[in-house]
Amino acid sequence: MNKQTEIGEIINVNGNLISIQLSDNLKSNMPVIDGIVYRVGQIGSFLKIPLGYANLYGIVTQIGANAIPDKLKELLKEGYDKLGNRQYLNLVLVGEQTGVKFDRGVSQSPTTGDKVHLVTINDLEIIYGGFDEKNSITVGNISVSESLSAKIDLNKLVSRHCAILGSTGSGKSNSVVVLLNAIANKEFKSSRILVIDPHGEYNDSLKGRSNVYKINANASLGEKELFIPFWALPFHELISIFSGNLSDSNQDYLRSKILELKIETVVKNKMQVEKEIVSADSPIPFSMNQFWFDLDDYERKTYGKDKVTEWLIKKGDPEKLISSEYTPAGIGSSEPYLNNNRKGILGFLDSVRVKMKDSRYRFMFKSGDFNPNLSGKTKKDLNELLIGWLGNEKPITILDLSGVPSEITSSISGTLLKIIYDALFWGQNLSIGGKQQPLLIILEEAHTYLKAGENSVSSRTVQTIAKEGRKYGVGLVLVTQRPSELDETVLSQCGTMIALRMNNSKDRGHIKSAIQDELQTMIDLLPSLRTGEGIISGEGVRIPSRVKFYKASNTPKSSDPLASERWREEKKDIANEYQKLLDLWRNQKLKENNK
Ligand SMILES: Nc1ncnc2c1ncn2[C@@H]1O[C@H](COP(=O)(O)OP(=O)(O)OP(=O)(O)O)[C@@H](O)[C@H]1O
Numbered sequence: 001m002n003k004q005t006e007i008g009e010i011i012n013v014n015g016n017l018i019s020i021q022l023s024d025n026l027k028s029n030m031p032v033i034d035g036i037v038y039r040v041g042q043i044g045s046f047l048k049i050p051l052g053y054a055n056l057y058g059i060v061t062q063i064g065a066n067a068i069p070d071k072l073k074e075l076l077k078e079g080y081d082k083l084g085n086r087q088y089l090n091l092v093l094v095g096e097q098t099g100v101k102f103d104r105g106v107s108q109s110p111t112t113g114d115k116v117h118l119v120t121i122n123d124l125e126i127i128y129g130g131f132d133e134k135n136s137i138t139v140g141n142i143s144v145s146e147s148l149s150a151k152i153d154l155n156k157l158v159s160r161h162c163a164i165l166g167s168t169g170s171g172k173s174n175s176v177v178v179l180l181n182a183i184a185n186k187e188f189k190s191s192r193i194l195v196i197d198p199h200g201e202y203n204d205s206l207k208g209r210s211n212v213y214k215i216n217a218n219a220s221l222g223e224k225e226l227f228i229p230f231w232a233l234p235f236h237e238l239i240s241i242f243s244g245n246l247s248d249s250n251q252d253y254l255r256s257k258i259l260e261l262k263i264e265t266v267v268k269n270k271m272q273v274e275k276e277i278v279s280a281d282s283p284i285p286f287s288m289n290q291f292w293f294d295l296d297d298y299e300r301k302t303y304g305k306d307k308v309t310e311w312l313i314k315k316g317d318p319e320k321l322i323s324s325e326y327t328p329a330g331i332g333s334s335e336p337y338l339n340n341n342r343k344g345i346l347g348f349l350d351s352v353r354v355k356m357k358d359s360r361y362r363f364m365f366k367s368g369d370f371n372p373n374l375s376g377k378t379k380k381d382l383n384e385l386l387i388g389w390l391g392n393e394k395p396i397t398i399l400d401l402s403g404v405p406s407e408i409t410s411s412i413s414g415t416l417l418k419i420i421y422d423a424l425f426w427g428q429n430l431s432i433g434g435k436q437q438p439l440l441i442i443l444e445e446a447h448t449y450l451k452a453g454e455n456s457v458s459s460r461t462v463q464t465i466a467k468e469g470r471k472y473g474v475g476l477v478l479v480t481q482r483p484s485e486l487d488e489t490v491l492s493q494c495g496t497m498i499a500l501r502m503n504n505s506k507d508r509g510h511i512k513s514a515i516q517d518e519l520q521t522m523i524d525l526l527p528s529l530r531t532g533e534g535i536i537s538g539e540g541v542r543i544p545s546r547v548k549f550y551k552a553s554n555t556p557k558s559s560d561p562l563a564s565e566r567w568r569e570e571k572k573d574i575a576n577e578y579q580k581l582l583d584l585w586r587n588q589k590l591k592e593n594n595k
Pocket residue numbers: 166167168169170171172173174175481531532533548549550551552555556558559560
């Protein structure tokens with residue numbers, strides 16, 4: 001039986017980069033050793049260089065003409081063809097094994113003439129084995145050897161952030177589910193995972209392990225209503241919900257009005273807050289109805305000659321968002337007069353009223369017990385909101401944002417993240433702070449709210465978490481199909497990179513720039529990966545590996561529908577369906593049973 005594993009020898013060493021000439025007497029590119037077929041020179045496969053008591057391991061990065069050393073290339077040009085049909089390949093050193101222990105990095109380098117061997121199953125077991133069971137999670141199999149499971153170091157994953165990148169349909173959401181299930185299976189009683197889910201695709205696949213907060217929740221399915229009270233939004237985010245261009249001075253005017261109302265809340269409700277510290281950005285309740293009414297009234301007022309008497313016809317109603325009626329201003333210099341100090345913001349105020357009545361914005365402006373009355377008092381405060389999101393008995397909380405109007409998704413998810421991060425920041429010394437109980441945040445479709453070069457609340461917050469989160473125990477998993485749209489600094493902060501199939505070369509270029517230099521050629525493999533297969537590199541794994549993720553038993557909802565199957569079914573009676581569709585559409589609902 002063939003036990004011959006030697007395939008060539010080193011002809012050049014350049015730092016970490018090793019050039020190898022394959023042996024002339026290598027009988028085949030697919031030798032059979034111990035009954036197992038191996039393939040020599042697969043990009044991404046490992047090779048072994050035995051050096052006495054230790055073995056060095058490297059990853060094949062190049063094979064063929066480009067792997068021919070430069071010197072030989074020159075000789076070739078001069079017509080020197082002693083090369084025969086020799087083959088060359090390059091590899092990058094990645095680790096070293098002594099006994100049964102495998103470590104990343106190498107303590108010595110090989111020299112020319114050293115022999116290079118194929119890596120057998122036994123070697124692979126040493127490379128991938130030895131993971132601390134307690135601290136690692138299993139997410140799939142190593143591609144080159146299905147019998148080996150692929151593990152990720154959980155601590156590194158949480159504390160050093162992670163990015164899951166891949167074209168659409170490459171298996172990103174599936175790998176998130178596999179990852180989260182693996183964590184939830186581990187019986188970590190206090191694990192805290194928050195999934196920001198813009199398409200509501202995770203509800204079913206994480207059932208039993210998660211609480212779902214959703215707009216128009218279906219209580220019979222155990223879903224809870226998602227509220228994001230408007231008053232928790234920073235000033236700028238709140239104002240940007242409404243349309244209408246505001247001059248800087250008008251913005252200042254609104255800001256001071258909101259500040260005034262927030263301070264009023266503090267005073268009236270005897271809140272334990274220093275007045276001087278309150279700003280328009282503070283998460284303090286105030287009545288939006290009162291805000292609207294006061295400003296609206298100021299714009300509409302008309303006065304008599306004495307500049308005091310108001311020519312009021314009918315007082316409006318802040319609760320019902322009805323404006324007050326005044327006698328229209330007289331023509332020329334006749335009574336009554338308009339308010340000379342009015343700001344000309346009736347257009348803006350109109351859009352405030354419309355948005356406050358729009359059912360799609362109920363989650364902000366009719367936020368149940370979080371909605372302030374006219375004097376700014378709420379039944380429940382932010383702490384109750386945070387308990388729901390962060391203090392769940394279940395390990396995973398899904399914030400399903402599928403019902404949020406798309407034009408504000410970015411700003412809403414940004415605000416959510418900001419509320420959560422601020423909470424953990426200020427709670428850092430408490431037992432619920434991130435240091436005591438780390439939080440892992442999964443950001444699906446991260447590119448939508450993390451555009452490169454954009455100065456939005458979401459980009460700013462994610463950048464802060466990427467840079468500082470580690471200190472406060474907040475970890476990120478960024479999931480995106482468009483790495484090229486992602487802010488580069490954030491991508492480079494991700495310690496672990498899971499790159500699934502990626503067809504677009506621009507996106508691959510982006511991944512390349514965020515990945516360790518020597519491994520960049522591996523990125524060229526990405527277009528050819530199978531669905532659910534990816535290259536995991538970085539701190540979370542021992543060694544960059546090509547991994548086939550498990551398939552989750554409950555795949556996320558976005559699973560591709562099988563057209564061939566669906567189209568074969570009998571046509572259904574559809575006359576009523578289009579009527580229903582129209583009703584749903586006009587009422588901005590996705591399901592009939594929803595309120
Ligand atoms: N490891 C896997 N093994 C087998 N099938 C898989 C695997 N991962 C994903 N799939 C299948 O591939 C399809 C797409 O997967 P998934 O929804 O996870 O992709 P995605 O990258 O999240 O796509 P999108 O960008 O559209 O959200 C699904 O039908 C899923 O069942």
